[in-house]
Amino acid sequence: MTTAPVHTAATVAMPAEAARLNATYDPERLLAELDAVRNRTWEKQRVYSETGVGAATDVDWRCLALRSPGGDGTRTDPGGPGPRDFAPTEWLDRMPYVREVLDSIPAPLHAVRFMALGTDTVGIDHTDPKYGPRWGVARLHVPVTTNPRALLVLDGVTHRWQPGEFWFGDFSRVHHVENTGPEPRVHLVVDALVTPGLVRVFPEAWQEYFASGEVLYNRPSCGQRAEERARLECSFDVPATFPLWEEDGTLDVDQPWTRVSVRDDGTQLVLDQGTGQPYALVHIDANEYRLAGWSEERTLQLFLEGRQPHAVLRIRDGRSVTERSVPAVPGRTDGR
Structure with missing residues (x-):
């Protein structure tokens, strides 16, 4: 990381x-x-x-x-x-x-x-x-x-x-x-x-x-075709607090992390923590996504091609941004 x-x-x-x-x-x-x-x-x-x-x-x-x-x-x-x-x-x-x-x-x-x-x-x-x-x-x-x-x-x-x-x-x-x-x-x-x-x-x-001033601007959303979504299914680790948008986010390693998967549910990509409450993902640009229903205060970006597939997690506060790169495993984790 x-x-x-x-x-x-x-x-x-x-x-x-x-x-x-x-x-x-x-x-x-x-x-x-x-x-x-x-x-x-x-x-x-x-x-x-x-x-x-x-x-x-x-x-x-x-x-x-x-x-x-x-x-x-x-x-x-x-x-x-x-x-x-x-x-x-x-x-x-x-x-x-x-x-x-x-x-x-x-x-x-x-x-x-x-x-x-x-x-x-x-x-x-x-x-x-x-x-x-x-x-x-x-x-x-x-x-x-x-x-x-x-x-x-x-x-x-x-x-x-x-x-x-x-x-x-x-x-x-x-x-x-x-x-x-x-x-x-x-x-x-x-x-x-x-x-x-x-x-x-x-x-x-x-x-x-x-x-x-300390203002966070959002970019327009951009749709993706089914074949594009299928190529982006993967799994990686995130802080357990990453989807908790009301909390002050951190990407420090000294906190609980959890395994998540990005999968195509047939209409959109979702972030799944295995809790039964997936988060729909809204594509912004270049395989970067915000959580549906929220802003670009936190996003994830997928880089699955090449020898070191990884995801980049970002948390923004006004004009400040913190990011962390984490290894990713391409493909679905449920075997489908």
């Missing part, structure tokens, strides 16, 4: 904890499409971790999924790395204007949810780990309904975003929401991958940060 050094760049601080973006949307059309699905019972928001969908929130914070892993309309969690990438749900098919809004966002989209904060509800202070440009992810909000006593406190700053506005918030910072008003507060919440295109909707004051 070999490890490359960590490369760092000079940093420019994020200008603020939030930014109003360079777009506005029609609040009446948004409200009309929201009203069309209000009669369905929305379920409470759930968490997502390496073990899958977890517990529901303790407060009255309910969701309707418009994009989710596999297009499952019952999911209220934000999703993450897993066996299926994000896709539209049946609810988005009923909302042509919301689809226009989403199509106008110049970035690949992950979870999209209507999120309703009930009346007399106060959330706890918390962070959403790694939901920020430093890790290649941006959480965006389009308010649909609100009232003067509905607010967000983000990194100590109180915000009252208004219907039709378009906002970014750095939700990796401490924050909480509260609604002590008479009506639910509903936002369209969009998780997007950070790309150069997305930067263009940020105000001018943010451009220096995106040019020189």
Whole structure:
């Protein structure tokens, strides 16, 4: 195994904890499409971790999924790395204007949810780990309904975003929401991958940060043919924490490592730890892959031709990257 050094760049601080973006949307059309699905019972928001969908929130914070892993309309969690990438749900098919809004966002989209904060509800202070440009992810909000006593406190700053506005918030910072008003507060919440295109909707004051700050940019995905995927099946060792995207990753040898295989499931390559929870892989370029449902915060690249087949594992943090090369054994391990 070999490890490359960590490369760092000079940093420019994020200008603020939030930014109003360079777009506005029609609040009446948004409200009309929201009203069309209000009669369905929305379920409470759930968490997502390496073990899958977890517990529901303790407060009255309910969701309707418009994009989710596999297009499952019952999911209220934000999703993450897993066996299926994000896709539209049946609810988005009923909302042509919301689809226009989403199509106008110049970035690949992950979870999209209507999120309703009930009346007399106060959330706890918390962070959403790694939901920020430093890790290649941006959480965006389009308010649909609100009232003067509905607010967000983000990194100590109180915000009252208004219907039709378009906002970014750095939700990796401490924050909480509260609604002590008479009506639910509903936002369209969009998780997007950070790309150069997305930067263009940020105000001018943010451009220096995106040019020189600790920002991780994602590259476009690139499909592969079945015969290409078949040639890339292999096995190698990774740190047991490698797929655990919410943790600070490390490639040090002084930690548990585990054997994984890359195999073709018939439609895509997956990373299989033998736990029954494979991770779909999204091809970026030159046989480098990110975990479906996540950013390029961690990737693997396969070099199976030649006398020393190997995989290169990479973990990124802003403009820094750590990588380690590990020997790989070409071919399937299950004998098929």
